[in-house]
Amino acid sequence: MLEWSRGNTDLATTAFENLVNEYRKHIADNFVAMSEYEKERFYYSLKKDFDLFNAYVVDQSREGNTLNEEMFNNVLNTKGLLLNATNKLKNKILTNGDPVLIGKLHDWENAKARLAAMYYEKTEAANITAMENRIDALEKDINQSSGLFDLKDKPLSWQDVKATLGQKDAAVEILRVRVVNKQSGNFTVLSDSVVYAVMLLTQETPVPRLFVIPNGNSLEKHFLPYYRNAIFSRIDDKLCYDQYWLPFKRELQGKDRLYVSPDGVYNQINLNTLRNQSSNKYVIDELEIVYLTKTSDLLQTEKVAQNKMLFWSAARIMISRRMKRSKAGARKHMAPAMS
Secondary structure, eight states: OHHHHHHHHHHHHHHHHHHHHHHHHOOOOOGSSSSHHHHHHHHHHHHHHHHHHHHHHHHHHOOOHHHHHHHHHHHHHTTHHHHHHHHHHHHHHHHHHHHHHHHHHHHHHHHHHHHHHHHTTTOHHHHHHHHHHHHHHHHHHHHHHTTTTGGGOOOHHHHHTTTTTTEEEEEEEEEEEEOOOOOGGGGTSSSEEEEEEEEEEESOSSSOOEEEEEOHHHHIIIIHHHHHHHHHHOOOOSSSSIIIIHHHHOTTTTEEEEEEEOGGGGGGGGGGGGGGTTOOBBBHHSSSEOOSSSEEEEEEHHHHHHHHHHHHHHHHHHHHHHHHHHHHHHHHHHHHOOO
């Protein structure tokens, strides 16, 4: 932060890149082994630093900036991190079918429910602490017994996402970013000023392209109530297309499908419902929009599609073989009658 405030952007960039890489390494090496409480503490510490990193990337935004790649990769590897880790653990345990481990999982879930009730009932602090310690021990036991320590997921990258895109496709990660007030001189505190950073991928982009929608506060405080009122009152919305969609349209010439991973106010609107006042067309008439939790979901979609292709290919081979055997048997059966 000190180098950033001094204008030494080369040194600041190196420091931020080192910080990001250390966090990624820590996630890969240690995150699975943490209890849920430890994961939450680590995640919110990470989020605070990544929010500052995002503000720095927006401040330094320019074509070909390598920080754009780092920011895209951060989103892929940290968005939904807590939920994904819990779901991955539960799925592995249930798929494994080990009754002892499944029993521990149920004990953990029951203990979590009991702890929530204790908070609500304002149970004595000593009993709550004892339950928290029991849950913490259960989580560590389950993590170690499940074998997840041995699973080292390859970090996701924007190149993985790009490889899934067709010629007419584009994918965007939208990121709500609070910027730093440089006039205050304190570069460690984020201001209330909000912008939206949009990271765009197509087959043609050599690296993620970053463009910034600067009026984030207006989108959230002024145009969102206007949008909701227009929807509920069924009145003509003459403003929101230009405010929410036009910055995207300018970047999507020649594209037929857009994969969108939304954030902030873009989680609260449906882009398909915005109408172009000039052409009288809705966004849904201009191109297909597919909403995703994060753009790396495309990797799972592609995997499912590949599995389906393999399944049907194997099914066709099996059917073909059965038909050949059936025809051979029929010819063998008919041979004496023909003689």
